[in-house]
Amino acid sequence: MTERPRSNRPVTTTESSIQILRLLKDRPGCTLDELTDELDLARSTIHRHLLTLEDNDLLFREDGAFYLSLWLLDFGISARDRVSFFDVARRQVDRLAEETGEKVWLVAKEGDYSVHLYKAEGASPLATSARVGQRRHLHQLAAGKAMLAYLPDEERDGILDRRGLVEATDETITDRETLLEELSSIRDRGYAFNLGESIEGLNAVGAPIRDETGAPVGGISISGPANRIKGSLLRDELPDKLLATIDEIHINIKYGGAN
Structure with missing residues (x-):
């Protein structure tokens, strides 16, 4: 399988969600404040993405910290x-x-x-x-x-x-x-x-x-x-x-x- 060329018109909102998912994969349990410190995105933007991912069961929250959902295992x-x-x-x-x-x-x-x-x-x-x-x-x-x-x-x-x-x-x-x-x-x-x-x-x-x-x-x-x-x-x-x-x-x- 060869590498596909990258799109020259990426959907930036999707890329932002992917950044969050990648960070939580490497550092599970980050809070909103920690994600804001790590990502070059506005706090309000990160919050909206977190809520959307949580509403779609790709993340779950525990004591203010965010984790990848085990449902992602089904995708894998x-x-x-x-x-x-x-x-x-x-x-x-x-x-x-x-x-x-x-x-x-x-x-x-x-x-x-x-x-x-x-x-x-x-x-x-x-x-x-x-x-x-x-x-x-x-x-x-x-x-x-x-x-x-x-x-x-x-x-x-x-x-x-x-x-x-x-x-x-x-x-x-x-x-x-x-x-x-x-x-x-x-x-x-x-x-x-x-x-x-x-x-x-x-x-x-x-x-x-x-x-x-x-x-x-x-x-x-x-x-x-x-x-x-x-x-x-x-x-x-x-x-x-x-x-x-x-x-x-x-x-x-x-x-x-x-x-």
């Missing part, structure tokens, strides 16, 4: 249900987590980003800030780099032009030529590594899920602490298990198992 699940490979890949992710004992993520490519769809916890998972629904830059993640590697040059270059190479840690690749060299290596071997590039102290291996045309539509990664996920486990054992899982998903996609 509906969006996830349209991902054709989700059900079959989820089952494989559960099995892979059980086999490896590590945390396994299923992600989807949407526009210029990777979105976390589902995670399975192994026996020894590492707690991180990553969460279902989170959107990340592709170049920061093992599965994201694996998807970038299999994109047509024009689409890949467009993403890099629009989004740049945002740094998440000191290890994040922020030089374009260095990234392009790595993407070439990823295509040769079929999987990617994330060595502390998204979260300090976290290593991961990821591979793309591709549709029947060969286009990358999602990916799977196995991650864990760098002091455990290293050496032959990182370089050989986990990639072999991951690629076997990806092959099974592709067979299911090809023969209708993802429907």
Whole structure:
């Protein structure tokens, strides 16, 4: 899926509501005063938007503080249900987590980003800030780099032009030529590594899920602490298990198992 061009005539009132929703996602429990301090909008304007969102059950208020409504979860699940490979890949992710004992993520490519769809916890998972629904830059993640590697040059270059190479840690690749060299290596071997590039102290291996045309539509990664996920486990054992899982998903996609 390619990035849609932005409208040159945005509806400013809608954009204001979205600003409020985004802020409350990152900082649940803000009051009207706190929202006024954070947003470049008049207090009265913010108040009207809050009331409208509350009246439509997208927000709820408790002791003067505002929170996103759980009803938004229904929107997210509906969006996830349209991902054709989700059900079959989820089952494989559960099995892979059980086999490896590590945390396994299923992600989807949407526009210029990777979105976390589902995670399975192994026996020894590492707690991180990553969460279902989170959107990340592709170049920061093992599965994201694996998807970038299999994109047509024009689409890949467009993403890099629009989004740049945002740094998440000191290890994040922020030089374009260095990234392009790595993407070439990823295509040769079929999987990617994330060595502390998204979260300090976290290593991961990821591979793309591709549709029947060969286009990358999602990916799977196995991650864990760098002091455990290293050496032959990182370089050989986990990639072999991951690629076997990806092959099974592709067979299911090809023969209708993802429907």
